[in-house]
Amino acid sequence: MIFRTATRQDLPAVLALLADEEQVLDPASVVVGEAHERAFAAIDADPRNEVLVLADGEAVLGCLQLTYVPGLGQDGQERALVEAVRIRADRRGGGLGAELMRLAVERARARGCGLVQLTSNKRRAAAHRFYERLGFARSHEGFKLLLRP
Template identity: 75%
Template structure:
């Protein structure tokens, strides 16, 4: 397995992973809108943001089997160190249960550590109880309640 920054060619596969957690979505069926194009270009151009893909380098058909977005946030807490925010973590539905999510997260945490981040944080929808158990098994602790305001 290879973890690497996503390229524009990976965008349909990433959007397919985000489209439905419960089933495999064919990347060819995903419409890449101008808004997605702009968002990906902005992420790619920002040194503090990255979309990472987990690639099965033995699969010639649809090698992207996982993804996440990492944002590196400078702050005055933790001695001025960056913190990493991890979001949009997905493993393709037909590849779950074999340790790939653990591999994806451990590699992302190592990337944050190598950048000098003092903390890795993430949010997860309250309805994703399986994901919460998974994150706890990786050593993540519930520490805050989050709030969002839709605009």
């Protein structure tokens, strides 16, 4: 297993993971749109953002996005925001998700972040149990305001 920063060549595989949590999609079947290209280029160019993948050879088995947020709280330390955590459906239950999160937390710690935070859809009960097993605490209620339908 290799943990690394995603490249543009990984984009179809990452989008396949994000598109459907319950089945394995062939990355070749995923349409990479102009908005995806712009978003990936922006993340790739921003030192406060990174998409990370867990790969086995050419196959991307997991991904997440880390965003480093500066703030005045926590004695001015950055916080790491984890988003879009996915493990390929046929590889779940073998510890890959825990390893991916462990590596992301290590990366945040090495950067000097004071905490790692994430949100998870209220319907994803299994994901909530997973994050709690990793030591994450339910400390806040999250709110979102959709700006477009």
